[in-house]
Amino acid sequence: MTSSQNAGTVPATGAARSDSLLRFALVADVVLTGANGIGYLALATVLDSFLGVRLAVQYPVGVFLTVYALWVLVVSRQENINRGAVSVIITMNVAWAVLSVATVAMDSLSATGIGNGWIVFQGLVVAAMGALQYVGLRRM
Template identity: 70%
Template sequence: MMSTPNASTVRPADTARSDRLLRFALLADVVLTGANGLGYLALATVLDPFLGVDRSVLYPVGVFLTGYALWLLTVSRRETIGRGAVTVVIALNTAWAVAGVVAVAVDAPTATAAGNVWIVFQALVVGAMAVLQYAGLRRL
């Protein structure tokens, strides 16, 4: 007797196909966030005068971003990606993107022109990551 698959049956191949975009978006976020965090930690003394953002801000941001990238890596490497964890990632990325634009708009970091461009660029990239991750989550 042959059984027919129903809505609750998902073959492993189907799962792999449906989460490919989400895994890509999370891993891209890992790479970009990790590189950014490590860059802030390693180059804070060089970036301070160029961006106009003090080292006392760059170091903690670098530590946060590096830790966040490691957490993203664990989320992305799970056999089954948790919807709750991805929702947190999307919320954090959205908050980071909005905070970056608002900070430049109100001149909170008193950054240089290059620093303001970098902050807005970073906000746009992080916002794009959130959109990709949301699209990937919707495919699950």
């Protein structure tokens, strides 16, 4: 009789842990994206010459990334993570990664060599976040 009662509680514990990878990936996204967004806003005048990306680009990107990070934080803090919201996050991360590489390939921002390297690196990190989130979503 005891084993039947315990068997009923095991899935609940397993279910609570099934989203741990996804939560980790979302929180990592919040930290990295938030730091990046705040960095673009706080250090824009320094990054302007270093990366070669104009202030007119850095400020809107910084605002977008900061707001996006706050939204991902809200999604990650829900008791039951919304699968649709996570799908949107993954899609946006993939789009960001692709657009990062395309931006460098087309020289759209006329960035410095370091700036182009940073844009590609950032795109790769964002792609990795999206991949990790996808795996976490599949495990739910």
